[in-house]
Amino acid sequence: MENRLADELEEFLMTRRTLHLSTLDQDGHPYASYAPFAKGDDCLYVLLSDIAVHGVNLKNNPKAAVLIVEDESEAQTIFARIRVNYQVQAQHIPFDAGAEYDEGIDCLQKKQGDRVLNLSQLSDFNLFKLTPLGGRFVKDFGRAYTIAGQSLTGESIEHLRDGHKPRASVSR
Template sequence: MTNPTQAEKIGTEVQSFIDSRRSLMLSSLTIEGEPYASYAPFAFKDGEIYVLLSEIAIHALNLQANPTASVLIVEDEDSAKELFARRRVNYKVQAQHIETTSPGWEEGIKILSARLGNRIDNLSQLSDFKLFKLIPQSGRYVKGFGRAFTLEGTGTQGMGVSHLRDGHKRRESVTT
């Protein structure tokens, strides 16, 4: 476990990185238990991630049937210094479908609209669009080779941070 100052620094870095991204990769499970990867624009507040998904898209149906999913927020290839070590954060999440009649609907739509613009206001008026709150359960932040951290506990910054020190090792030479 890193010290509290280091954990705060990593948490701030993670939040700054998330602030710089506008879409995430979403991995969900189909009703048959098969993995399905997609993407969605997102917003966040208080360590929770919000997405507005159409039921026409498979990932919305998947999250309604199985709320366990994974999220990946990753640095663009074009701006990465190293393709094999792109900065990224991934989370195991629990999805909560927020009904249009609940108080959380208006708050979630406001959060998304503030970050993504008035397109959200238009989409939220369509009956096939569903609002989901993705609650991180744990995560991993990678900022380069040998610089990976486990984010322990809930929230986008985690409640604790551990540096993964047992990383890459050279393969022993095999002579024939």
């Protein structure tokens, strides 16, 4: 079952084009945003501008969280959209990093198109590699899984068995 879940998660990631990104500002306050992304080998790549708050935040604090979620128009129920979230460690990959930079830009260009090549030539755009530190994959009510390890599909995926519980009966 674990291999099947990893395959489903991999397929889900391949069908998404954007992620929600939660970063921390210099005072430790959370900041929510979104960005186009591409999947690398057990990482995610984003290309962010210094003009954008999330780009500055990641340069100053590499701890972040990512949410990749099923589109509302595709969801069977709005309360149980398919989603995966990760705690990530961000690494700024400088323009002069050679093959490492080229790999990230190539992944982004294949996923997001040629605009990536244009943006990558602007000095205010920075490539970030987001390495997962663990996460959660939710497919529906009662079908939530913990992703353990530093990979997108996890070194293990375990079903969360402590599901929703009814409230004690209360008269209203």
